[in-house]
Amino acid sequence: MREQRSIVQNIDWPLLVIYIALVTMGWLNIYAAVYDPENISLFDLDMQYGKQAMFIGICALVGTVILFTDGKLFPTFSFWIYAFMMVLLVATIFLGKEVKGSHSWLNIGGGFSLQPAELAKFSTCLALARYLGEINIKMDKLQTRLISAALILLPVIIILMQNETGLAIVYFSFVFVLYREGLPGGFLLLGFAVALLFILSLLVEKTILFAIIGAAAILVFMFFGKRRFSRLLRVAAVAGMAVAFTFSVNYIFTKVLKPHQSIRINALLGKIDESNRKIAEKGILYNVNQSKIAIGSGGLVGKGWTKGTQTKYDFVPEQDTDFIFCTVGEEWGFIGSSAVLLLFMTLILRIIYIAERQKAPFTRIYAYGVASILMFHLMVNVGMTLGLMPVIGIPLPFFSYGGSSLLGFTILLFILIRLDSYRMQIL
Amino acid sequence: MKQLSSRQYVIAGLVVAICLTYIGRLFFIQIVDDKYKIMSVNNAIRRIVDYPPRGVIYDRTGKLLVANQAAYDLMVIPNQVKDCDTTELCRLINIDTKGFNDRFAKLKKQKHPWYQPAVFEGQLSGKAYAALQEKLYDFQGFYVQARTIRNYPKNVGAHLLGYVGEVSEKIVKDSSYYLMGDYIGLSGIEKSYEVPLRGIRGVRHVEKDVFNRERAAFADGRFDTLGIAGVDLTSSIDLDLQEYGEKLMRNKIGSIVAIEPATGEILALVSSPTYDPNLLVGHERSKNYVVLLRDTMKPLFNRALMASYPPGSTFKIANALVGQEIGVVTPDTRYSCNRGFSAGGVHVGCHAHASPVDLKFSITTSCNAYYCNVFRSIVEHYKPSEAGYRTWRDYIMSFGFGAKLPSDLPNELRGNVPSAEYYNKMYGKGRWKALSVISLGIGQGEMGVTPLQMANYTATLANRGWYILPHAIKKVGDKPIGVYNPKFGEKHYTKVQKKYFDVVVDAMANVMTNGTGRIAQIDSVVLGGKTGTAQNPHGKDHSIFICFGPVANPKIAIAVYVENAGFGATWAAPIASLMIEKYLKGKTKRPEMEKRMMEGVVLPVYENKTSATPVDE
Numbered sequence A: 001m002r003e004q005r006s007i008v009q010n011i012d013w014p015l016l017v018i019y020i021a022l023v024t025m026g027w028l029n030i031y032a033a034v035y036d037p038e039n040i041s042l043f044d045l046d047m048q049y050g051k052q053a054m055f056i057g058i059c060a061l062v063g064t065v066i067l068f069t070d071g072k073l074f075p076t077f078s079f080w081i082y083a084f085m086m087v088l089l090v091a092t093i094f095l096g097k098e099v100k101g102s103h104s105w106l107n108i109g110g111g112f113s114l115q116p117a118e119l120a121k122f123s124t125c126l127a128l129a130r131y132l133g134e135i136n137i138k139m140d141k142l143q144t145r146l147i148s149a150a151l152i153l154l155p156v157i158i159i160l161m162q163n164e165t166g167l168a169i170v171y172f173s174f175v176f177v178l179y180r181e182g183l184p185g186g187f188l189l190l191g192f193a194v195a196l197l198f199i200l201s202l203l204v205e206k207t208i209l210f211a212i213i214g215a216a217a218i219l220v221f222m223f224f225g226k227r228r229f230s231r232l233l234r235v236a237a238v239a240g241m242a243v244a245f246t247f248s249v250n251y252i253f254t255k256v257l258k259p260h261q262s263i264r265i266n267a268l269l270g271k272i273d274e275s276n277r278k279i280a281e282k283g284i285l286y287n288v289n290q291s292k293i294a295i296g297s298g299g300l301v302g303k304g305w306t307k308g309t310q311t312k313y314d315f316v317p318e319q320d321t322d323f324i325f326c327t328v329g330e331e332w333g334f335i336g337s338s339a340v341l342l343l344f345m346t347l348i349l350r351i352i353y354i355a356e357r358q359k360a361p362f363t364r365i366y367a368y369g370v371a372s373i374l375m376f377h378l379m380v381n382v383g384m385t386l387g388l389m390p391v392i393g394i395p396l397p398f399f400s401y402g403g404s405s406l407l408g409f410t411i412l413l414f415i416l417i418r419l420d421s422y423r424m425q426i427l
Numbered sequence B: 001m002k003q004l005s006s007r008q009y010v011i012a013g014l015v016v017a018i019c020l021t022y023i024g025r026l027f028f029i030q031i032v033d034d035k036y037k038i039m040s041v042n043n044a045i046r047r048i049v050d051y052p053p054r055g056v057i058y059d060r061t062g063k064l065l066v067a068n069q070a071a072y073d074l075m076v077i078p079n080q081v082k083d084c085d086t087t088e089l090c091r092l093i094n095i096d097t098k099g100f101n102d103r104f105a106k107l108k109k110q111k112h113p114w115y116q117p118a119v120f121e122g123q124l125s126g127k128a129y130a131a132l133q134e135k136l137y138d139f140q141g142f143y144v145q146a147r148t149i150r151n152y153p154k155n156v157g158a159h160l161l162g163y164v165g166e167v168s169e170k171i172v173k174d175s176s177y178y179l180m181g182d183y184i185g186l187s188g189i190e191k192s193y194e195v196p197l198r199g200i201r202g203v204r205h206v207e208k209d210v211f212n213r214e215r216a217a218f219a220d221g222r223f224d225t226l227g228i229a230g231v232d233l234t235s236s237i238d239l240d241l242q243e244y245g246e247k248l249m250r251n252k253i254g255s256i257v258a259i260e261p262a263t264g265e266i267l268a269l270v271s272s273p274t275y276d277p278n279l280l281v282g283h284e285r286s287k288n289y290v291v292l293l294r295d296t297m298k299p300l301f302n303r304a305l306m307a308s309y310p311p312g313s314t315f316k317i318a319n320a321l322v323g324q325e326i327g328v329v330t331p332d333t334r335y336s337c338n339r340g341f342s343a344g345g346v347h348v349g350c351h352a353h354a355s356p357v358d359l360k361f362s363i364t365t366s367c368n369a370y371y372c373n374v375f376r377s378i379v380e381h382y383k384p385s386e387a388g389y390r391t392w393r394d395y396i397m398s399f400g401f402g403a404k405l406p407s408d409l410p411n412e413l414r415g416n417v418p419s420a421e422y423y424n425k426m427y428g429k430g431r432w433k434a435l436s437v438i439s440l441g442i443g444q445g446e447m448g449v450t451p452l453q454m455a456n457y458t459a460t461l462a463n464r465g466w467y468i469l470p471h472a473i474k475k476v477g478d479k480p481i482g483v484y485n486p487k488f489g490e491k492h493y494t495k496v497q498k499k500y501f502d503v504v505v506d507a508m509a510n511v512m513t514n515g516t517g518r519i520a521q522i523d524s525v526v527l528g529g530k531t532g533t534a535q536n537p538h539g540k541d542h543s544i545f546i547c548f549g550p551v552a553n554p555k556i557a558i559a560v561y562v563e564n565a566g567f568g569a570t571w572a573a574p575i576a577s578l579m580i581e582k583y584l585k586g587k588t589k590r591p592e593m594e595k596r597m598m599e600g601v602v603l604p605v606y607e608n609k610t611s612a613t614p615v616d617e
């Protein structure tokens, strides 16, 4: 009884309130995205908003269970949870049904399916926190860096094999966690460069890419630091590694992946051949163009909830999932969509604040993991609807339709709330 | 530690920077640039989907196989319909008032959003379109959407080419490209080359005037995304040969598949009975589809890919090859045949011929006893005989039997080379031996081969040991198929060495000169062939013939199946022979045989009986 009261007292209420606000707004937007004045029924399970309402119910349940779980269990079982999720990810490749060319969905009966890649985020976060939270771990040791990288890259590789490039790229955001824990700042830049190269090497001609790498290397050498020979060597080595990296991406796509997988990824990125490349690029352009029209048409105050006409499966596909921010922009206007962005910003800043008030390194590291993932999703998803980021199919946290994604983010956040709530008990 | 904790400001700063950048961007497109707002609130701007023309398909000589024709859909935006002269509209598109109301009722039932365009009447005739165009200003909320539909100048190749139809809700749900109202290839080449063929849809924004007429592009097309036309394909099909084959197969059930052995290119693919591909285009499409679907002759069923028959005696050649490779048979191996094969209580009959026979003569005269002995020696060469059977099966499957090849055509069947597990289940493990499954030696029993696999097998014999996956497309745009999809340039070798092929190819040439295939001989071309008969438990046996030529430098390999036609020599062999002559010489010199084949009627005696035994996947 005392334990329970202390949980309620120690919960970080701002975090919970923001979560509830975001999920509610997300549901309202999904409702609006498929709203049709001719057919109104709030909890129709045939419609996305009906299903999403059900998912929210499930998440509320899961969240509550997490809040009443002994917080010490999370560090204790981190590696086990991680191992279990990795096995599940691999199993999904073989057991998963094919959806839009990827093998990332597990059928769980009743017409529903689960995407383990969404859940693997929290388990990776836990494992990383557990490993880096050990007392004798120092980020400046090579071994530490390699093991952390392995923990992060394992799910990346498996998810790539599932053909979910977007969800795999998310894991690169963990570089912020490593940075906070002492990885030199240069690696942060390197992380950016790697993510950038990964996308570019799939989209841009090799020769152009090598030219960019070369030019960047020369610039770095010319403008930063003293021009010494050993420095030249180091810059050249990094550039060489970048080139090798683009080749290895190419290798993964041509040799490691089965032909049909790489063809699908290539088709997605528009690389099957010249004529198809143009087609795929144009297809992506088309979505972005329509997305911008929808958002732009919202104006200052928007057209009002459910009054949008540009969205709603009209011309942009995936209006309720990856492009949900279009509905926000159209119906809630500049004021509404800025408010949503500010709310997300507040959430992430709050998480960083919470992270820094921890005594236990485990919770701090975990919190940074949560913040990094949220930041990455926000940056890529909203950036894509605004035409500022490449179209990578990842959801907007708490907003996008889909049970797996909502559940994944809910677990991610509620474990943090739980861990934070007993910070006082740690001496 | 203190230093590290200051890094929180770097990360927090980044979050703030991203959000502020995005808010800035939102400010620009939502407030500064007002074009977006104008276009969405203005009812006078109409969004029109720009459906690009689907790629056309040429035959290997550049003749048009599939073309496009213009079609017009009458579209409606339900919430913009007002003061509509219903009677007049109904008259123009030839429907009654009930039909008019039904269409709205249907949209309502489909939960179609009222502000979104929907097809009101699809694929209007040119006349209806012209009449409607004049009076469109009377019908607020209606407009005409131009698109292209298929047209088949020659009415041939229906199964091969496939058809195009509107996407289903399921397709829309499972795809990130398709939207309701889009067309998609549903079978044949249209299906397997859907992505290059379809191109990509675009959208235009057009200002309309008070008379419901389209005027200029809005904002000079700044918000438009132009569609991209589909890519044209060059098929490997020879239009004349295809047409000729369909004529030969008239009033018969079965199929013809012809392949160019050196490239794996499909030259003709006939499945009979067939239908006019133009039936599945345009206004009458769904009505015609239902009629074809209900036809007891199953014209929609593509027998060339989806019917599986025992290979019959044609399969003896494969056993002769495997026997040599394993070392249980040489060209000099002789077996005597006294009207058949008898051992351990098993008897397989044979026709009367000289005895004993060697390898070559066994093919020429198609001796059953010889191949029962060969098959038995192969299986019993290993201990236990289950291991022998497994080895035999591996060799046989290397000829492309028992698995999808796969070609570039959809819905191919696997066929069947029974697995050892199958027999273990049937007889019990260790309780069956070569004699239990001896009919496999002569290509009967549970064996199942599709006509496409049979043609591929013939091409493999013509090539003396390898094949390239059969494919019906030669070029995608100006890209050769081997570049577009490298798997159609790769040679697949059988597990039998080249040196063992010479004797069987020799024997196949003998089949044509003084064996069972004499009727199919063509002057001046050396051919290699083999007749076969597939046992049919439901009625008269199926006639099979495989053939390639010229033997020295094969240009064509062909497999012909005629259902319920008895021996291979009666129907299948002459048809194959005429096809080869037509392809190699451009014309045929045997008008009598041609006439007899084209006019011959070979239909099953019993109705409602599909003699092709489709094998479950």
Ligand SMILES: [Zn+2]
Residues within 6 Å of the ligand: B337, B338, B339, B340, B350, B351, B353, B366, B367, B368, B369, B370
């Ligand atoms: Zn005999």
